[in-house]
Amino acid sequence: MSHVTEWxxxxxxxxxxxxxxVRIDLDTGTTKLTGHGTARCNPTDADVPEIGDELAAARALEDLGAQLKLLAFGDMETAGAGPRAGTPWATASD
Structure with missing residues (x-):
């Protein structure tokens, strides 16, 4: 079965x-999620805005990824695809 969608x-x-x-808004068409990330420049370091952008964006993407994983776990449970014996649900930090 083929499946093509755009988020x-x-x-x-x-x-x-x-x-x-950084705020990242994701719209899957059925779900809307928002990831957040922050980066602070150490007062003793040179102020290079691109580094802050990259680091804050990476953290926002990690936040969004964790939310997506939890959403998927909930959907799996609803669909009856719970964990097998001896294998607990993975955590959002996996």
């Missing part, structure tokens, strides 16, 4: 006072 994402980056905040 829409928007990435918003905000920087102020050597701190970068």
């Amino acid at each position: 829409k994402t928007r990435i918003y980056l905000f920087e102020e006072d050597r701190t970068t905040h």
Whole structure:
């Protein structure tokens, strides 16, 4: 069975006072999720905005990934695809 779909994402980056905040909105067509990430520049380091953007975005993507994993686990449970004996559900940090 073939399945093709498109998920829409928007990435918003905000920087102020050597701190970068990123928000990533994901719309799957049936679910909307938002991931958040922050990066702070050490006062003794050179201020390189691209590094803050990359690090904050990576953290927002990790947050979004954890949310997607939990959503999938819930959907699996609803579909009756629970864990096999001796194999607990993976955690969001796996």
